[in-house]
Amino acid sequence: MSADDRGNRHKTLSPEVLPAPVSGAALTPQERVAERARLLLQRYRGLSATAGAAMLSLQSCGYTVVDPLPPPPMQCTVLSQPFTQIAVSGAVMTTVGSPPPLTLILQDHGYPHYVGFRVDGVRVTNGTLVSIADMTHPEGGGGSLFHVTIAPASATAEILVDVDLGCGAAVATRRYRIVYRVPATAGESIGVEEVVLSGDGGTD
Amino acid sequence: MRWIALVGPELEENLSLRYLAASLEAAGFESRILAFNSDNDFASVLRGITGNDEPPFAVGLSMAFQWRAPDFLAMAVALREEGYRGHITAGGHFATFAAEELLRDFPALDSICRQESEATVVALCRALADGSAWQDLPGMVSRTAAGEAHASNLAAVPDLHALPWPVRTGEPARCFDHGIAPIVSSRGCYANCTFCCIAAWHEQTLPGKRYRLREPGDVAAEMAAMQRERGIEIFVFHDDNFFIPNHGKSLARLNALADAIHAEGLRNFATVVKARPGDVTPAVFKVLCERLRCIRCYVGIETDADQGLITLRRWGQSSQNHRAIDVARSLGLFVCFNILMFDPDTTLDSVRKNLDFIDYAADYPFNFGRVELYAGTPLLARMQLEGRCTGDYLQWDYRLRSPDIQRFYELAMACFLPRNFGDDALANTIQGMRFDLEIVRRFHPDVHDERLFRAGTALSRRLALDSVATMRALADHVAGSAAGSADTALVARLADGARAVEVDVRAEMLQIAGELHARVGRGLPLTYLGDRVATPLQRAVATAVSP
Numbered sequence: 001m002s003a004d005d006r007g008n009r010h011k012t013l014s015p016e017v018l019p020a021p022v023s024g025a026a027l028t029p030q031e032r033v034a035e036r037a038r039l040l041l042q043r044y045r046g047l048s049a050t051a052g053a054a055m056l057s058l059q060s061c062g063y064t065v066v067d068p069l070p071p072p073p074m075q076c077t078v079l080s081q082p083f084t085q086i087a088v089s090g091a092v093m094t095t096v097g098s099p100p101p102l103t104l105i106l107q108d109h110g111y112p113h114y115v116g117f118r119v120d121g122v123r124v125t126n127g128t129l130v131s132i133a134d135m136t137h138p139e140g141g142g143g144s145l146f147h148v149t150i151a152p153a154s155a156t157a158e159i160l161v162d163v164d165l166g167c168g169a170a171v172a173t174r175r176y177r178i179v180y181r182v183p184a185t186a187g188e189s190i191g192v193e194e195v196v197l198s199g200d201g202g203t204d
Numbered sequence: 205m206r207w208i209a210l211v212g213p214e215l216e217e218n219l220s221l222r223y224l225a226a227s228l229e230a231a232g233f234e235s236r237i238l239a240f241n242s243d244n245d246f247a248s249v250l251r252g253i254t255g256n257d258e259p260p261f262a263v264g265l266s267m268a269f270q271w272r273a274p275d276f277l278a279m280a281v282a283l284r285e286e287g288y289r290g291h292i293t294a295g296g297h298f299a300t301f302a303a304e305e306l307l308r309d310f311p312a313l314d315s316i317c318r319q320e321s322e323a324t325v326v327a328l329c330r331a332l333a334d335g336s337a338w339q340d341l342p343g344m345v346s347r348t349a350a351g352e353a354h355a356s357n358l359a360a361v362p363d364l365h366a367l368p369w370p371v372r373t374g375e376p377a378r379c380f381d382h383g384i385a386p387i388v389s390s391r392g393c394y395a396n397c398t399f400c401c402i403a404a405w406h407e408q409t410l411p412g413k414r415y416r417l418r419e420p421g422d423v424a425a426e427m428a429a430m431q432r433e434r435g436i437e438i439f440v441f442h443d444d445n446f447f448i449p450n451h452g453k454s455l456a457r458l459n460a461l462a463d464a465i466h467a468e469g470l471r472n473f474a475t476v477v478k479a480r481p482g483d484v485t486p487a488v489f490k491v492l493c494e495r496l497r498c499i500r501c502y503v504g505i506e507t508d509a510d511q512g513l514i515t516l517r518r519w520g521q522s523s524q525n526h527r528a529i530d531v532a533r534s535l536g537l538f539v540c541f542n543i544l545m546f547d548p549d550t551t552l553d554s555v556r557k558n559l560d561f562i563d564y565a566a567d568y569p570f571n572f573g574r575v576e577l578y579a580g581t582p583l584l585a586r587m588q589l590e591g592r593c594t595g596d597y598l599q600w601d602y603r604l605r606s607p608d609i610q611r612f613y614e615l616a617m618a619c620f621l622p623r624n625f626g627d628d629a630l631a632n633t634i635q636g637m638r639f640d641l642e643i644v645r646r647f648h649p650d651v652h653d654e655r656l657f658r659a660g661t662a663l664s665r666r667l668a669l670d671s672v673a674t675m676r677a678l679a680d681h682v683a684g685s686a687a688g689s690a691d692t693a694l695v696a697r698l699a700d701g702a703r704a705v706e707v708d709v710r711a712e713m714l715q716i717a718g719e720l721h722a723r724v725g726r727g728l729p730l731t732y733l734g735d736r737v738a739t740p741l742q743r744a745v746a747t748a749v750s751p
Contacts, residue, residue, distance in 0.1 A: 016478070016502050016540075016542060018542050018544075018571050018572070018573040018624070018625070028596070029274075029277075029305070029309055029596050029597065029598045030309050030310070032274060032598065033274050033277040033278050033281060033310065033598075034281065036274050036275070036277075036278040037277075037278035037279075037281035037282050037285065040243065040246050040278055040282060041282050041285055041286075043246075043247075044246060044247045044250055044282070087243070093618070093621060094618040094695065095614045095618065096614075096615070096618055096691055096692045096695050097692060109243065109244055145627075184594075184601065185601070185613075185614060185617065186614055186617040186618045186621060
């Protein structure tokens with residue numbers, strides 16, 4: 001028996017964690033799982049050579065690493081296609097508001113982490129931009145994290161969000177579609193889908 | 205090469221998978237554990253199976269945690285999409301209780317292995333290797349031609365003494381370079397709480413008793429081997445409950461284990477255990493601290509409200525919770541706990557009672573949340589009977605008893621989500637700092653600094669009291685006013701205050717960890733590690749990903 005390397009990099013003494021409360025979802029179990037598989041597979045198949053190599057190379061070093069601290073974040077400018085590192089998700093963090101605001105979460109995924117990303121601008125259709133918070137923490141193995149808070153135009157709005165991303169001299173615009181629904185409880189996730197732009201999406 | 209992929213969370217050494225791996229190894233099968241802790245591991249797991257020159261002939265998915273079931277089901281779907289044609293089975297608490305629904309809804313799965321599956325998995329792999337029928341093997345659930353689930357009889361529960369020790373490959377976790385590894389000396393818990401899927405699981409195979417013990421000598425021998433072969437010094441007992449329901453017998457068992465450890469020659473070690481409040485007596489815990497060198501005990505307080513104690517069937521009283529804290533204080537033992545602040549019957553009074561308890565125990569780290577409805581539990585059955593469940597078997601939801609308490613819960617979550625459940629949730633990571641302090645006190649007394657130790661305790665106390673104050677402000681607000689725009693303003697103000705406190709506390713926590721690091725001069729503190737890696741277990745909310 002051999003063990004996977006990546007797992008060993010992470011080992012710790014986990015606290016007896018409580019799961020975050022969740023609310024029931026509108027889709028059936030099959031639909032939810034299919035959607036999750038589709039998104040994960042899409043990311044898997046779309047991995048750039050650089051990102052794929054980074055993940056694979058990590059596999060070969062795990063169990064020999066005595067110090068399990070994740071590697072320090074690297075500057076995104078070393079990547080040939082930096083914006084493939086950015087994953088997006090959505091959540092409605094509060095049930096307060098009419099309708100409550102949603103948060104678009106942009107963060108780098110995988111290891112090592114990369115920093116140096118920027119959100120240069122955000123344009124919203126069917127909603128109003130409330131704030132852009134850069135919560136990137138470069139220390140302690142950190143990573144890139146942006147919270148874009150949006151007030152939906154209505155409780156059932158289909159919202160389009162154009163995000164201008166930057167990394168050094170490279171820039172790119174990403175468009176996301178969000179079908180908003182008022183959450184039953186705070187913290188509920190909300191589906192975010194990237195819309196492929198037909199024109200030149202940027203320099204990456 | 206004919207091998208089996210075992211896919212599951214591996215934040216700590218996953219003993220359920222490692223016990224399976226050991227039994228497979230004893231039967232002549234090679235297995236590999238593929239860690240699937242988060243989305244970040246998805247690609248490596250998929251590639252490790254489908255990209256392998258010789259893919260495994262079977263894949264086992266560890267579905268113990270209900271909230272992570274969608275991840276593992278998505279993995280099964282993705283494996284099929286990528287062309288994997290081998291057998292995919294799943295096991296664990298959730299898979300056992302939801303076997304029928306899973307096989308009905310997810311054709312990517314071929315089977316479910318119910319309950320403790322060391323023998324079942326070996327028998328399944330033998331049958332697959334031989335090309336013989338596996339559907340009626342004990343413990344198996346299969347799909348009929350009509351697409352319905354067919355469950356064979358449960359397998360006999362394994363004899364814990366006869367099981368091979370779990371596989372221990374790889375580098376262990378470390379705190380200041382002291383090796384940490386989990387171990388179990390028993391399976392199950394004598395209690396039968398309504399919300400607990402562990403109790404429900406063991407009730408299915410051993411009704412009325414629900415727990416089995418290993419021989420102390422066997423446990424000590426395994427500990428000695430772990431220290432000898434891997435340098436483990438900190439043994440984390442992941443027993444569902446380290447204790448048995450009789451103080452005299454608990455005391456005798458602890459002494460027997462201590463004797464056996466001594467006979468094995470272990471001298472420099474520490475232990476971490478879990479207990480119910482009623483297990484905490486001065487006599488038992490004196491032995492636990494002095495002879496078994498316990499440095500942290502998770503005490504399952506869960507609730508201090510009379511209503512909660514009944515709803516959750518805790519078989520205990522508030523006085524036992526308080527006594528557990530008193531005993532820990534008198535022994536200088538570091539404990540931590542969770543409070544299930546919101547349950548289906550919670551009232552404002554029960555919330556206030558729990559806040560009073562946290563206030564009483566504020567020198568110990570804690571977290572709080574809502575009781576979730578897990579497959580197989582009596583509480584889920586009750587809520588279904590009452591027609592109060594929404595959602596489905598992958599994700600049950602419910603509303604609290606009264607509109608006021610539901611409103612309170614929502615306001616509380618709006619204030620506390622980052623602290624209790626977010627990335628780097630401080631309520632959890634501060635436990636790492638407290639653990640670091642205990643490690644230094646136990647293993648490095650020469651650099652132990654009582655001033656720093658008190659500062660760490662004061663820091664977690666500050667966070668606890670801030671949580672209590674914020675929750676009391678919310679409770680007063682809900683009790684004194686109807687829902688309205690004032691809710692928004694209050695949440696904004698309280699959340700701002702909470703975030704500001706967290707920034708301060710986190711900075712001071714890292715400063716303490718840094719000072720400990722400098723004093724010890726080896727390895728890294730858990731504060732740094734937990735900061736990154738303890739999060740995925742908390743993220744019950746499914747996360748969408750972009751390409």
